[in-house]
Amino acid sequence: MRKLALPHDVLMSVDKPARYLGNELNSVHKDLKPGMVRYVMCFPDVYDVGMCHLGLPIIYEMLNRREDIWCERLYSPWPDLDRIMRERHIPLFALESQDPVRDFDFLGITLQYEMCYTNILQVLDLAGIPLLAKDRGEDDPIVIGGGPCTYNPEPMADFFDMFYIGEAETNMYDVVDEYKAARAKGLGRREYLRRAASIPGIYVPSLYDVTYGGDGTIASFTPNCPEAPAKVKRVVEMNLTGSYYPEKPIVPFMRIIQDRVTLEIMRGCIRGCRFCQAGSVYKPQREKDLDWLMDLARRMLDETGQEEICLSSLSSSDYSQIEPLIRGLIDECNRRMVNISLPSLRIDEFSLEVMKLLTDVRSSSVTFAPEAGTQRLRDVINKGLTEEDILDGALAAFKAGWNKVKFYFMLGQPTETREDLLGLVDLCEKVAMKYYDEIPKEERQGRIQINASSSFFVPKPFTPFQWATMLHKDEYLERAYIVKDSFKNTRNSRALHYQYNDADITILEGIFARGDRRIAPAILEAYKKGQIYDAWSEYFNYDLWMETFAECGIDVDFYNVRARSLDEILPWDFIDTGVSKSFLRREWEKALRGEVSPNCREKCAGCGARVYGGGVCFEG
Amino acid sequence: MKVRFRFSKEGETCYLGHLDMMRFFQKAIRRAHIDVAYSQGFNPHQILSFASPLGLGMTSQGEYFDAELKSCGSGRELLEAINGAMTEGIRVLGVRRIPDEGKYNAMAALTACSYMVSFDESFAAEYDLCGMWQRFISRDSIPVIKKTKTQTVETDLRPLILDSGFSSGKLRLLLAAGSVESVKAVAVLSAFFESSGIPLSGEQAFKTGTVRIERLDQFTGDKDKLTSLGEVGEEI
Numbered sequence: 001m002r003k004l005a006l007p008h009d010v011l012m013s014v015d016k017p018a019r020y021l022g023n024e025l026n027s028v029h030k031d032l033k034p035g036m037v038r039y040v041m042c043f044p045d046v047y048d049v050g051m052c053h054l055g056l057p058i059i060y061e062m063l064n065r066r067e068d069i070w071c072e073r074l075y076s077p078w079p080d081l082d083r084i085m086r087e088r089h090i091p092l093f094a095l096e097s098q099d100p101v102r103d104f105d106f107l108g109i110t111l112q113y114e115m116c117y118t119n120i121l122q123v124l125d126l127a128g129i130p131l132l133a134k135d136r137g138e139d140d141p142i143v144i145g146g147g148p149c150t151y152n153p154e155p156m157a158d159f160f161d162m163f164y165i166g167e168a169e170t171n172m173y174d175v176v177d178e179y180k181a182a183r184a185k186g187l188g189r190r191e192y193l194r195r196a197a198s199i200p201g202i203y204v205p206s207l208y209d210v211t212y213g214g215d216g217t218i219a220s221f222t223p224n225c226p227e228a229p230a231k232v233k234r235v236v237e238m239n240l241t242g243s244y245y246p247e248k249p250i251v252p253f254m255r256i257i258q259d260r261v262t263l264e265i266m267r268g269c270i271r272g273c274r275f276c277q278a279g280s281v282y283k284p285q286r287e288k289d290l291d292w293l294m295d296l297a298r299r300m301l302d303e304t305g306q307e308e309i310c311l312s313s314l315s316s317s318d319y320s321q322i323e324p325l326i327r328g329l330i331d332e333c334n335r336r337m338v339n340i341s342l343p344s345l346r347i348d349e350f351s352l353e354v355m356k357l358l359t360d361v362r363s364s365s366v367t368f369a370p371e372a373g374t375q376r377l378r379d380v381i382n383k384g385l386t387e388e389d390i391l392d393g394a395l396a397a398f399k400a401g402w403n404k405v406k407f408y409f410m411l412g413q414p415t416e417t418r419e420d421l422l423g424l425v426d427l428c429e430k431v432a433m434k435y436y437d438e439i440p441k442e443e444r445q446g447r448i449q450i451n452a453s454s455s456f457f458v459p460k461p462f463t464p465f466q467w468a469t470m471l472h473k474d475e476y477l478e479r480a481y482i483v484k485d486s487f488k489n490t491r492n493s494r495a496l497h498y499q500y501n502d503a504d505i506t507i508l509e510g511i512f513a514r515g516d517r518r519i520a521p522a523i524l525e526a527y528k529k530g531q532i533y534d535a536w537s538e539y540f541n542y543d544l545w546m547e548t549f550a551e552c553g554i555d556v557d558f559y560n561v562r563a564r565s566l567d568e569i570l571p572w573d574f575i576d577t578g579v580s581k582s583f584l585r586r587e588w589e590k591a592l593r594g595e596v597s598p599n600c601r602e603k604c605a606g607c608g609a610r611v612y613g614g615g616v617c618f619e620g
Numbered sequence: 621m622k623v624r625f626r627f628s629k630e631g632e633t634c635y636l637g638h639l640d641m642m643r644f645f646q647k648a649i650r651r652a653h654i655d656v657a658y659s660q661g662f663n664p665h666q667i668l669s670f671a672s673p674l675g676l677g678m679t680s681q682g683e684y685f686d687a688e689l690k691s692c693g694s695g696r697e698l699l700e701a702i703n704g705a706m707t708e709g710i711r712v713l714g715v716r717r718i719p720d721e722g723k724y725n726a727m728a729a730l731t732a733c734s735y736m737v738s739f740d741e742s743f744a745a746e747y748d749l750c751g752m753w754q755r756f757i758s759r760d761s762i763p764v765i766k767k768t769k770t771q772t773v774e775t776d777l778r779p780l781i782l783d784s785g786f787s788s789g790k791l792r793l794l795l796a797a798g799s800v801e802s803v804k805a806v807a808v809l810s811a812f813f814e815s816s817g818i819p820l821s822g823e824q825a826f827k828t829g830t831v832r833i834e835r836l837d838q839f840t841g842d843k844d845k846l847t848s849l850g851e852v853g854e855e856i
Contacts, residue, residue: 002631002632007829008677008828008829009827009828009829011635011677012676012677012827013827018635018636018637021635023632023633023707023708023709025647025707253636253640253644254640255639255640259643301650302651303651304647304651305646305647305648305650305651305705306650307647307650336650337658359662360662360663
């Protein structure tokens with residue numbers, strides 16, 4: 001029997017001990033050899049959530065293909081185990097080898113959402129690694145961050161030795177090879193970090209100095225050594241077909257949030273929704289080859305025995321081979337008794353036909369994400385979905401037997417007025433009326449059910465809305481109340497349901513999303529007060545955060561509601577995502593004028609991503 | 621046709637719960653391309669039924685589930701196929717075809733389970749466990765108070781301990797199980813400790829690792845004529 005890091009009595013006293021075993025089918029176990037580079041990849045949330053993520057398994061696959069590297073996994077211990085580990089001084093361990101994280105060469109941490117920041121400090125702390133990068137010594141692992149939140153890594157800059165900006169497939173091996181070379185030459189940590197800084201995509205925060213002006217905005221952001229480039233270029237994998245992919249995905253024993261095989265069909269998006277960070281920082285849209293995808297799907301199902309496969313992309317309907325892909329998968333999966341899950345499909349004739357084959361029409365619903373209630377505001381955000389599209393789609397769904405509709409909206413977007421809020425309710429009502437007007441009584445499957453939900457908009461770096469102002473918490477709630485009240489007064493109020501997401505989290509996401517290095521002390525302080533698992537409502541503590549910001553002298557309004565000038569140096573301006581700032585500015589100005597922009601296939605808008613030399617930019 | 625699978629659960633797989641094991645075998649059956657039957661409807665599931673759930677933290681040499689198969693080759697081929705889809709710690713030990721009637725169902729037919737209890741060395745050195753057990757088991761009745769949500773009832777454990785024996789410092793237990801009358805191994809240990817003046821509950825002793833419990837097998841039939849669930853039916 002392999003040794004376990006946690007003794008029997010601990011495993012017997014925590015919830016779901018299977019989270020901490022690391023012995024799942026297809027997990028990679030290697031014999032340690034001298035000179036082997038030990039890498040541990042962390043998703044800083046509980047196993048049940050972290051195991052659903054696709055990015056980490058791609059890196060796991062890529063690194064483990066090399067014999068001189070052993071990449072293992074790490075997830076945040078749940079608070080029950082956290083408490084025991086602190087009481088009994090049990091060091092945090094990697095799942096596969098069960099060895100202490102502190103013994104590793106690299107600790108990679110993915111930053112998937114802002115609300116996991118305190119969990120990152122929890123992981124460092126439990127591992128016995130100094131929380132601040134400047135306090136780390138030669139025996140500590142190199143702590144490297146990646147993922148979507150690295151498009152503004154500044155609030156977390158003090159805690160990381162380096163960030164990898166972009167897609168791991170391109171330069172991850174270089175990061176390890178440079179490390180091996182530095183180690184062979186007997187070079188220390190600082191020297192390695194300087195050398196790594198010249199690898200494209202690598203950002204070493206300690207090699208940059210930031211100064212601030214009298215108004216609190218950034219006055220300068222400059223490298224302090226020759227190896228660090230003034231601009232860190234996002235690296236992008238242009239050949240996704242045949243690239244590293246988890247062909248033997250790990251099969252968890254316990255039930256996780258989404259226990260299925262994930263097939264990533266493309267990266268990037270042709271749509272130019274102005275609020276969407278993913279749509280901007282994953283440009284250009286790059287598709288994977290259809291035959292390769294079919295082959296991957298078969299192999300993954302063979303290797304895992306999973307009973308569901310899910311297509312992953314930002315907008316699956318824009319994959320140019322979507323029809324043959326789905327038809328091929330239906331054939332393959334029917335034979336295997338495997339379910340297919342198709343999120344992010346536009347509602348049209350084809351998707352309804354497919355959904356009818358795959359789901360139970362009576363219990364499932366059709367989903368629209370208009371994001372805004374009026375055409376005017378949808379033009380501002382450049383969401384290319386018209387009221388006509390929605391009403392036609394809904395009618396087609398009703399005729400096919402559906403009577404449940406879901407709507408996703410965002411409140412608090414730039415230029416939003418009371419009219420837009422009421423328009424949202426009006427849109428839902430029109431869809432309800434469509435059902436009663438167009439579907440004869442005898443063909444109706446009961447009453448229509450419309451579930452609308454809204455979240456509050458958080459402006460993100462590298463989007464045209466990066467200059468947008470946010471609102472105060474009570475203003476967000478007021479807008480949600482307007483919508484809620486209006487829903488109550490509709491004719492079909494019994495059939496229309498509305499719920500809105502919390503405004504507390506929005507405020508915090510806002511300050512983390514567009515904050516600078518001066519936020520870090522507050523994150524550290526909140527953690528020291530015991531704050532972890534902010535993404536979980538039962539652990540999130542808004543008052544504690546606000547109190548901590550005040551104690552640290554941080555003005556939340558400076559980051560959230562202050563109007564930024566277009567020539568201000570933004571904390572993330574040192575990153576070059578390929579999409580130019582002048583394009584973002586043009587889009588922001590068009591947004592304020594309510595002008596739409598075409599998608600990448602209709603007409604190139606000149607965003608700048610063409611420099612990557614492939615994808616949709618060079619189609620046809 | 622209905623096929624019964626017997627499997628062992630060893631090492632760290634003892635920390636996997638009953639539902640985890642069901643899900644594990646559902647996936648393993650797919651990986652092994654076994655021709656299992658599915659239920660009808662929009663969410664078809666494999667027709668499987670598991671015998672008595674094993675407590676978290678216990679290992680076992682005698683776990684069972686029954687599967688409805690549409691076809692299969694020889695028993696040997698089936699065994700090879702499913703073991704090709706196992707993971708460390710879990711092994712299928714045997715397969716047999718069982719009669720279709722519901723009364724043969726692994727859960728319904730269950731009447732007894734056997735266990736091996738081993739003790740932590742320092743704990744065993746502290747007490748004369750063997751002698752204490754002899755005194756405990758020679759009692760005519762072992763009344764215990766059972767608390768349920770609504771009431772407390774007194775039951776006698778003695779008739780539920782069908783057989784027992786101490787050898788090489790390990791305690792072997794044969795306990796009534798199934799839907800009519802049953803008792804858990806930790807409950808027997810609790811009563812044993814209490815009656816012997818050992819200040820520890822069975823649950824505590826088990827959770828802290830003072831005792832380790834392994835299920836050896838599960839049985840069907842009357843107490844004087846027990847048959848292993850793994851011996852019912854015929855070879856394939």
